[in-house]
Amino acid sequence: MAVPRRRGAESFVAESPSQLTSYLSPVSRTHKIANFVGIVGPLVGLVVAMALLWGSYFHPHDVVLLVVGYLLTGVGITVGYHRLFTHRAFATKKWVRYTFAILGSMAVEGPILAWVADHRKHHQFSDQHGDPHSPHLMEGEGFFAALKNLFHAHVGWLFVAEGRAEIQKYVPDLLAERGLRIIHKLFGVWLAISLIVPGLIGYFLVGNWRGALTGVLWGGAIRIFLLHHVTFSINSICHFWGRRNFKSADESRNVWLLSLISFGESWHNNHHAFPTSAFHGMKRLEAAMDPGGWVITGLEKLGLAWKVVRIPRERQASKSLAA
Ligand SMILES: [Zn+2]
Numbered sequence: 060m061a062v063p064r065r066r067g068a069e070s071f072v073a074e075s076p077s078q079l080t081s082y083l084s085p086v087s088r089t090h091k092i093a094n095f096v097g098i099v100g101p102l103v104g105l106v107v108a109m110a111l112l113w114g115s116y117f118h119p120h121d122v123v124l125l126v127v128g129y130l131l132t133g134v135g136i137t138v139g140y141h142r143l144f145t146h147r148a149f150a151t152k153k154w155v156r157y158t159f160a161i162l163g164s165m166a167v168e169g170p171i172l173a174w175v176a177d178h179r180k181h182h183q184f185s186d187q188h189g190d191p192h193s194p195h196l197m198e199g200e201g202f203f204a205a206l207k208n209l210f211h212a213h214v215g216w217l218f219v220a221e222g223r224a225e226i227q228k229y230v231p232d233l234l235a236e237r238g239l240r241i242i243h244k245l246f247g248v249w250l251a252i253s254l255i256v257p258g259l260i261g262y263f264l265v266g267n268w269r270g271a272l273t274g275v276l277w278g279g280a281i282r283i284f285l286l287h288h289v290t291f292s293i294n295s296i297c298h299f300w301g302r303r304n305f306k307s308a309d310e311s312r313n314v315w316l317l318s319l320i321s322f323g324e325s326w327h328n329n330h331h332a333f334p335t336s337a338f339h340g341m342k343r344l345e346a347a348m349d350p351g352g353w354v355i356t357g358l359e360k361l362g363l364a365w366k367v368v369r370i371p372r373e374r375q376a377s378k379s380l381a382a
């Protein structure tokens with residue numbers, strides 16, 4: 060079946076997914092500039108705000124709340140929501156599953172079943188019509204069209220019903236698990252806890268309501284904001300900016316710069332080539348910058364993870380783009 064496809068000013072009709080792989084061309088400079096302005100700009104603003112507020116509304120313990128919260132909920136997303144629940148990259152005990160499901164919920168990227176359904180649909184239609192968050196499907200040319208595409212892939216897709224996945228269709232396996240249904244339904248509770256806990260810690264450390272306020276602000280709101288944008292950058296940046304090591308029927312790319320802060324998620328071309336792999340970093344250096352992979356290796360060593368999916372070298376070679 061012919062698949063209509065737009066990419067910037069060009070339009071392209073592929074006869075098959077494999078034909079798409081031969082079409083992948085460098086991304087325009089306009090796209091790169093739009094990307095930089097839209098994503099790096101607000102983060103630079105935040106760093107400036109942190110410097111200005113240091114000592115008044117931003118303290119050393121707020122940094123700890125921010126970093127610890129970011130690590131826990133980030134691992135909840137990459138190891139839990141993504142590698143464990145979406146792709147079944149490893150198996151683990153029930154209490155570990157539920158811990159990851161709750162930590163992922165506290166990242167406030169949506170209830171577990173909805174997140175997994177959207178992400179499975181993203182893999183099914185990667186950068187083709189039906190993909191909930193591709194930066195390549197909206198029409199138009201030039202800087203503003205590029206910005207619009209990026210905005211859609213980054214956060215805009217969350218505000219439109221179009222393209223979102225049906226839970227019954229995409230996650231029947233998880234829907235069958237009572238514990239996960241309950242965790243899904245209690246999403247609002249996990250959200251509240253993820254704000255209240257840093258607030259309480261701030262209150263007890265400082266001894267007044269201002270401590271609670273900065274705790275909620277840095278350990279809650281800003282921690283959520285940062286992880287949101289890192290996760291969303293995988294959907295936007297990593298689908299048109301970076302290197303491709305493997306053939307895949309989409310625009311996925313590896314972006315080393317985001318690897319550590321995204322827990323290894325930005326080895327995104329590797330991931331689209333081998334979605335079930337527990338490890339997104341494939342080469343030695345990539346694996347050294349894949350914190351999600353480290354966590355799974357650690358769980359395996361503790362006897363808490365098994366059936367860990369590894370991609371043999373021959374399979375990697377069969378999809379390699381290296382000459
Ligand atoms: Zn992707």
Ligand SMILES: [Zn+2]
Nearest residue numbers: 145178182334
């Ligand atoms: Zn995935």
